[in-house]
Amino acid sequence: MSAIKRIFGLLWALMGVGIVPLVIKQAMKEIAAKPSEENWIFWSIVIVVLMPIIAFSLITFGVFALKGEYDTLEDS
Amino acid sequence: MAQNVRDVSTNEQVTSTRRVIAASSVGTLIEWYDFYIFGTLAKIISEQFFPKDNPTAALLATLATFAAGFVVRPFGALFFGRLGDLIGRKYTFLVTLVIMGGSTFAIGLVPGYKTIGFVAPAIVFLLRLLQGLALGGEYGGAATYVAEHSPAGKRGFWTSFIQTTATLGLFLALGVILIVRQAVGVETFGDWGWRIPFILSSLLVAVSVFIRLRMSESPLFVKMKKEGKTSANPLAESFKQKGNLKMVLIALLGATAGQGVVWYTGQFYALSFLQNACNVEFVQSNFIISIALLIGTPFFIVFGSLSDKIGRKYIMMAGMLIAIIAYRPIYSIMYNDANLKNKVEIVEKKVVTVKNAVKGADSLITTITTKAFTDGTTYKETVKAKFPVDPALKAALPKEKLKPETKKEVTLSQDLYYKMIGLVLIQVIFVTMVYGPIAAFLVEIFPTRIRYTSMSLPYHIGNGVFGGLVPLISTRLVEASRPGPGLPPADPLAGLWYPILIAGVSFVIGSLYISNKTNNMDVE
Incomplete structure (x- = not known):
């Protein structure tokens, strides 16, 4: 079980890293195609609020899992 | 004695x-x-x-x-x-x-x-x-x-x-x-x-x-x-100490993020979907949600109590998993049941009323069309076209300004009304499964000295950010599925991908890393 937790840890960390360029690229593409106020507000919220939370939490969580910090939790 | x-x-x-x-x-x-x-x-x-x-x-x-x-x-x-x-x-x-x-x-x-x-x-x-x-x-x-x-x-x-x-x-x-x-x-x-x-x-x-x-x-x-x-500094102790930060992260990613999206989907998105995608009339749609909420509310206590016996994790994860699997079929039934294309119209009951009113320099033409269907559903479409009485001014206006305002209202038959309550109720049950035990779960994973600080943040990020964004992101996903401006979306259920994805990640993390042996833990 611990091995699976650690392997998945790598996956979470990679997801956290990967999401940043993916979101920024998509935002730039959509805003360039239609630079409306609606688009700006939507992508500002995603980039300023949602993306940092997802990226930070997934990377930190993933690194902890990879290092075996969660191995000792019972009945997981 | x-x-x-x-x-x-x-x-x-x-x-x-x-x-x-x-x-x-x-x-x-x-x-x-x-x-x-x-x-x-x-x-x-x-x-x-x-x-x-x-x-x-x-x-x-x-x-x-x-x-x-x-x-x-x-x-x-x-x-x-x-x-x-x-x-x-x-x-x-x-x-x-x-x-x-x-x-x-x-x-x-x-x-x-x-x-x-x-x-x-x-x-x-x-x-x-x-x-x-x-x-x-x-x-x-x-x-x-x-x-x-x-x-x-x-x-x-x-x-x-x-x-x-x-x-x-x-x-x-x-x-x-x-x-x-x-x-x-x-x-x-x-x-x-x-x-x-x-x-x-x-x-x-x-x-x-x-x-x-x-x-x-x-x-x-x-x-x-x-x-x-x-604690002398609860913030530092909560988020700077690795032992506690790792529990904050597990609470957020493995529980509250998934719970937040399930909560918002079952209550707010359901209402928005009924009103905007199914065009269900305002009062009827609010009644559908209110009745489902009222019937579903005691289940918070049922699942909270059950979590004392079989553990918080199993109930929360089961709620998330069933929600992930069931969302698309449930919303597909809701959409198809309200879709007028799937109904047979009683042609002789169709009524069209046109009213023309002049207000100042503007002319307002209101066309109301009512239709009845064999299953008891009725439909009312109100089209309001406002333009200047002066033809020269009218011709000078851009096309968008002359676009009429259309309001569509579907009043479901009694049978479909009850069915919709049932379908929303199922979603409220998912909400009660993930949300009922979560307060006890959060309280038990943090020590008393920093409990208030430590449990509040993941809860409000999970609900406020992940959950609160459901309406915004889901609407955006539906819009993105439109093949062109003004055309109907290719996938009216596209908005569900956001809660399904977040709840899916939360389910995997929660299932893998959360302990179920917290129900008898002493809160010291």
């Missing part, structure tokens, strides 16, 4: 615990009520305070809608959580109640944009931020306070009463608004009647403050304070 003394003592303990639960739950319910009336009355508030022709006011409206949920709620969680771990739970969540009640009451009294100009939206914006701040501090305090009074084997049961408050607060908000609207009339309600639900809040808050003032501090906090074991 000894048996009698023990019985009296047990009875006193039960009465005392009931009082603790009632005092905490009523206050939290009122806070949710206060928070939701603003959201439910957003359209009227926008007309009163945030006129569309003023870009700054419109920007403030957007910020008021989003900032209160996304930024200020987690900030309130940190601010009041810290306070609650330093000075105590009782006084902190008393302060949040007063701030919430005061700002809600004040919103009801602020003169409109027409009277005091730009100051009006600025004041409302600040008051809305205060509401978000107070809400951020309230929930963690109430959950912690009740949990620290509860016996170990019944923590899920006792805290589940706090879990009913968010849904009941929404129900109360919808109910009060519908009653006041009915009593004063639609026009008067839009004019000044909308202020009544806000002002009414002050009475509710006064009663709740009175009850809370008579309560004593959490016994665990008192004990800890006496022993001098309170």
Whole structure:
């Protein structure tokens, strides 16, 4: 079980890293195609609020899992 | 004799615990009520305070809608959580109640944009931020306070009463608004009647403050304070120490993020889907949600109690998994049942009424078409075309300005109405599964000295950010599936991918990393 937790840890960390360029690229593409106020507000919220939370939490969580910090939790 | 003394003592303990639960739950319910009336009355508030022709006011409206949920709620969680771990739970969540009640009451009294100009939206914006701040501090305090009074084997049961408050607060908000609207009339309600639900809040808050003032501090906090074991810096201890930060992360990613999206999908997105994708008439759609919420609410207690016996994790994860699997089939049935293309029209019952009114220099042509279908469903389409009477002015206007306003209203047959209640109820059951045990789960994974701070942040990020973004992102996904402007979406269910994805990740993380052996853990 611990091995699976650690392997998945790598996956979470990679997801956290990967999401940043993916979101920024998509935002730039959509805003360039239609630079409306609606688009700006939507992508500002995603980039300023949602993306940092997802990226930070997934990377930190993933690194902890990879290092075996969660191995000792019972009945997981 | 000894048996009698023990019985009296047990009875006193039960009465005392009931009082603790009632005092905490009523206050939290009122806070949710206060928070939701603003959201439910957003359209009227926008007309009163945030006129569309003023870009700054419109920007403030957007910020008021989003900032209160996304930024200020987690900030309130940190601010009041810290306070609650330093000075105590009782006084902190008393302060949040007063701030919430005061700002809600004040919103009801602020003169409109027409009277005091730009100051009006600025004041409302600040008051809305205060509401978000107070809400951020309230929930963690109430959950912690009740949990620290509860016996170990019944923590899920006792805290589940706090879990009913968010849904009941929404129900109360919808109910009060519908009653006041009915009593004063639609026009008067839009004019000044909308202020009544806000002002009414002050009475509710006064009663709740009175009850809370008579309560004593959490016994665990008192004990800890006496022993001098309170945290000197709860924020640093919560988020800088690896041992605690890893639990904050697991609470967020493995539980509250998934719970937040399931909660918002089952309640808010369901309503929005009924009104916008299925075009179900306003009052009928609100009744569908309200009845489903009312029937589903006791299940918070059922699952909270069950979590004391079989563990928090299994119930929360089961709720998430079933929601992930069932969302698309449920919404597909809802969409198809309301879709007029799947119905047979009674052609002879079709009625078209055209009204032409001239108001000043404008001509307003209103075309109302009503249709009836063999299954008992009726449909009303109102098309309003407004243009200048002067043909030269009309010709000079751009095409978009001449585009008529169309309002579609489907009134479902009695059978379909009940079926829709059933389909929404299933989603509310998912909500009760993931949300019922979560207060006990959060309380049990953090130590008393930093509990208020540590549990409040993941809760409000999960609900405020991940959950609060469901309407915005889901609407966006549906829009993105349109093959062209004005065309119907290729996938009307595309909006569900966001909650399915977030709940999916949360389910995998929760299943892998969360322990189920927390139900009998001592909250020390």
